[in-house]
Amino acid sequence: MTTPQARLSRLLGSTSMARAYTLSVLGATFGSFAIEQMTSRVTFATIILILAVLGAAILFVRREELSLLRVAPTSLLMFLVLALLSLLWSTDRSDTLSAWVWLFGFAFLAITIGHIRDTLQTVRAIGDTLRVLLGLSLGVEILSGILLDVPIRFLAVEGNLAVGGPIQGLFGTRNMLGFIAVIALITFVIEWRTQSVAVPIAIPSIALAGFLALLSASxxxxxxxxxxxxxxxxxxxxxxxxxxxxxxxxxxxxxxxxxxxxxxxxxxxxxxxxxxxxxxxxxxxxxxxxxxxxxxxxxxxxxxxxxxxxxxxxxxxxxxxxxxxxxxxxxxxxxxxxxxxxxxxxxxxxxxxxxxxxxxxxxxxxxxxxxxxxxxxxxxxxxxxxxxxxxxxxxxxxxxxxxxxxxxxxxxxWRESIDAANTGVIPxxxxxx
Known part of the structure; x- marks a missing residue:
């Protein structure tokens, strides 16, 4: 009979948990503006905190799969350390500490996903997330610009779809929508080329991202x-x-x-x-x-x-x-x-x-x-x-x-060579x- 601790450990280390966790993190990260506008910054901070704690638990359970030398790039760690040290000369230490916590939080979430999912799994998860968010963005723009013909102020949606843009979707600004749409285009094309998704899904996804990028007028x-x-x-x-x-x-x-x-x-x-x-x-x-x-x-x-x-x-x-x-x-x-x-x-x-x-x-x-x-x-x-x-x-x-x-x-x-020397595995x- 397995103990509750063993069952929890098995759950945290499972591939299903890794996929669910990745989708949750990506949804919160790319949907941050909409989440904050519909709830509050405190709510969003709580979501990020819970995801970070859960990520730490997942990494602890998978600790035998990790190499300390390859946890994170040295330049990233040095950048984070410098940003934290800037507390010593900042003009507002409380705001600097708060900004650093956000910086570290998103970095930790990215590091966690980087260790529990491979490149193809990451691409697929980002593709699924952006398909949903871009689809919802188009839906909100249709609701605001065509069906209701009024701006949706709390989402910063101006309702310009009927006049050809610029539109913002769920991302707050037209420039952010354009930026996300370009990342989505890259992701959707890679999905298509690797045959990770069926053609009836890949082609409309590419068309959606291209359409929103164009209408963003960024x-x-x-x-x-x-x-x-x-x-x-x-x-x-x-x-x-x-x-x-x-x-x-x-x-x-x-x-x-x-x-x-x-x-x-x-x-x-x-x-x-x-x-x-x-x-x-x-x-x-x-x-x-x-x-x-x-x-x-x-x-x-x-x-x-x-x-x-x-x-x-x-x-x-x-x-x-x-x-x-x-x-x-x-x-x-x-x-x-x-x-x-x-x-x-x-x-x-x-x-x-x-x-x-x-x-x-x-x-x-x-x-x-x-x-x-x-x-x-x-x-x-x-x-x-x-x-x-x-x-x-x-x-x-x-x-x-x-x-x-x-x-x-x-x-x-260089970490790869050190790991190879310690494990006998040749890169x-x-x-x-």
Missing amino acids: PTVLVLAVVVGTATGALTIVRHTPVARRTIVQWMLGAVVVLTLGVAFLFRHPIIAWMGAGSDFSTRADLWNEILNFVALKPFQGWGWFGTWGRGEYPFSFINYRLDNHHESALNAFFDVLLQLGIAGFLLFVLLGGVALVRSWLVASARRSVVYAWTPLVLVTLAADSMFESFTLTGAGWFMLVLCALRAGQSRS TLGRLE
Whole structure:
């Protein structure tokens, strides 16, 4: 006869629990805005706390499957430590501590999922979650913009579907909807290519994500589409190149990327005018110039970690006062980190994303299954979006960055060699699978 403790342990370590837990975390993470608006921030914080405690219990039960060296990327741990240490020089320690708890909470949830689900299982779970949330978003927009023809204020839905957008869905802003829709497109295409879902589900899912991305009318969606499409083409070329010539092709593509970025910078004004984003870019340029003035005052350590600017702390309140605006972020993740954690935080943030992108790109280049392309393509999306928004530092964006960084580090890192030496297992990444 088994004891209650044994039954609980078996339940926490089961694959059914892992799948249910993953879907719960993803639903709470991607649906955070709607949950907060329909309940309260305290309710949402309670949900995240319960999920974190449950995740800790699951990891404890599965502790024999885990390697201490590979729990999380070193750059992630260092970034979290620096954000916590910024309590010492923050202008508001209580707000910094609260923001750090949120930062750590979403990172812990991502780490948990990264250890209990493999890449394909993660893609499938994200696909299922985003299918539901995008479907509900379209339903809410139809209700508001066509059936009732009135805005739904508490969900920040303006009801513009009948006039072609912009729409927000359940994500609060058109830019966030566009960002989520692009991640969904990548996920749905990978599901389709890996035959993880039936074609009658995959094709309508891709159409739904594309439709909502278009109707979001977000200026960043076009940029994300071009960047992700280019990255997909480049990765396809590399994957179909013989192994002997793959390194040369990688370097050539890298040179093309650098050259393209240089040309884009030189012709940035005509490009911005062609996109019709002149006013948006002008707003961002004014904001970034003002931020650099405050970065110069505390260049190395920053002003302390706050995440979003919603609470009116200094210097964010003064920046908004100077610009006569109400920005809730730097509209650029890199500028935000530079302002809040200084040069040290900026370098760690770039290291976290950059190393993850290189690792995952090399893995996707070597592995035969197309599912490995999901991680680098999502990281490319996060990097491109970080140039125009600060989504990567909070909520779903931060969660995805940590998850992808962990996934990349599990397949290709110095820890793998150490584990191989201790266990006698030889890494096989260099072979096509």
